[in-house]
Amino acid sequence: MTTLSSSATAAALSSTSSFFLNPKRLPSSKLSIPFSPKTLTTAKPITLKSSTNPPPDLSPIESTPSSSSSSANPKSLKSRLRNGETLYGIFLLSFSPTVAEIAGLAGYDFAVVDMEHGPGGITEALHCLRALAASQTPAILRLPESCPTWAKKALDLGPQGIMFPMIESSKMARKAVSYCRFPPEGIRGSAHTVVRASDYGIDEGYLSNYADELLVMCQVESEEGVKNAEEIAAVDGVDCVQMGPLDLSASMGYLWDPGNKKVKDMLRKAEKAVLKCGRAYLCGFAMPFDGPLDLKSRGYHMVSGAVDVGLFRNAAVEDVMRFKVSLEEEDDDDGRDRGKDKDDDDDEKYWSE
Numbered sequence: 069m070t071t072l073s074s075s076a077t078a079a080a081l082s083s084t085s086s087f088f089l090n091p092k093r094l095p096s097s098k099l100s101i102p103f104s105p106k107t108l109t110t111a112k113p114i115t116l117k118s119s120t121n122p123p124p125d126l127s128p129i130e131s132t133p134s135s136s137s138s139s140a141n142p143k144s145l146k147s148r149l150r151n152g153e154t155l156y157g158i159f160l161l162s163f164s165p166t167v168a169e170i171a172g173l174a175g176y177d178f179a180v181v182d183m184e185h186g187p188g189g190i191t192e193a194l195h196c197l198r199a200l201a202a203s204q205t206p207a208i209l210r211l212p213e214s215c216p217t218w219a220k221k222a223l224d225l226g227p228q229g230i231m232f233p234m235i236e237s238s239k240m241a242r243k244a245v246s247y248c249r250f251p252p253e254g255i256r257g258s259a260h261t262v263v264r265a266s267d268y269g270i271d272e273g274y275l276s277n278y279a280d281e282l283l284v285m286c287q288v289e290s291e292e293g294v295k296n297a298e299e300i301a302a303v304d305g306v307d308c309v310q311m312g313p314l315d316l317s318a319s320m321g322y323l324w325d326p327g328n329k330k331v332k333d334m335l336r337k338a339e340k341a342v343l344k345c346g347r348a349y350l351c352g353f354a355m356p357f358d359g360p361l362d363l364k365s366r367g368y369h370m371v372s373g374a375v376d377v378g379l380f381r382n383a384a385v386e387d388v389m390r391f392k393v394s395l396e397e398e399d400d401d402d403g404r405d406r407g408k409d410k411d412d413d414d415d416e417k418y419w420s421e
Contacts (some may be wrong), residue, residue, distance in 0.1 A: 168419030172203030
């Protein structure tokens with residue numbers, strides 16, 4: 069075994085560092101990872117070749133995306149919507165990876181990790197995305213606000229969908245789409261060689277198919293948004309228009325009455341505008357007075373029927389109430405039994421006396 073000269077070592081380190089920055093420069097046929105799972109038990113000792121031998125050709129090569137990179141994943145949300153499916157999902161506000169994992173295993177078609185109303189940010193959302201990935205459940209990130217900074221950080225995590233809140237005009241919708249596209253089509257910042265969305269640079273076809281796979285969703289949740297719903301749905305790049313009944317009711321002065329007839333009529337107006345456009349899919353939240361099947365019957369293709377915090381709240385309140393009611397019933401039964409025993413034998417005392 070020979071020792072590399074200092075100049076040869078420096079050259080090798082210089083070349084190696086460039087590949088950490090751009091992993092695509094290494095042809096897959098020339099990669100040799102001696103400790104991969106397949107070769108771990110049979111790996112041979114590594115020996116350094118003499119510096120007099122010519123180095124291997126490590127010049128940059130142009131990656132050729134596989135044929136599958138040019139078309140959407142058949143199991144992706146976009147593909148399933150194109151196939152006419154109606155998808156049923158859940159909103160995750162707790163930012164608990166365990167709850168996210170359970171939601172995925174339960175069989176929801178998608179899960180929306182809600183950074184608008186939930187307490188978590190990018191780091192906490194990442195944990196939920198990893199939990200959902202274990203069950204191959206598509207994740208959608210709802211942003212706290214519609215801005216390029218939040219969009220960039222969210223998209224780098226690699227969700228299948230991104231939801232922009234409070235879109236009120238076609239101009240705002242076009243801006244939202246531009247936040248999701250790399251230049252020259254948009255203004256999204258690029259770190260695609262190292263972020264999770266591209267498998268940390270391992271997915272060579274990412275730049276070819278990222279737009280095909282990503283579901284861009286704009287929320288209509290104000291009177292102004294309803295007024296411009298058809299124009300919003302017509303914007304190139306907007307895949308879904310998500311109705312927001314609670315914010316809509318608040319904007320109309322019915323914060324405590326989202327089921328008010330005027331709110332319902334306004335919501336129907338927005339629904340008809342989106343369906344009339346025929347370009348974007350209609351999505352929304354189920355409400356106590358407007359269930360998932362009701363939404364489906366009106367043309368919705370994505371329905372969110374539950375919120376993790378709400379599910380746990382209902383289960384917890386019901387559990388406590390069931391216990392308290394059972395205690396009351398038990399006390400009533402004991403009282404009747406004690407009265408009966410007293411009638412049978414006035415001299416018999418209660419067991420604890």
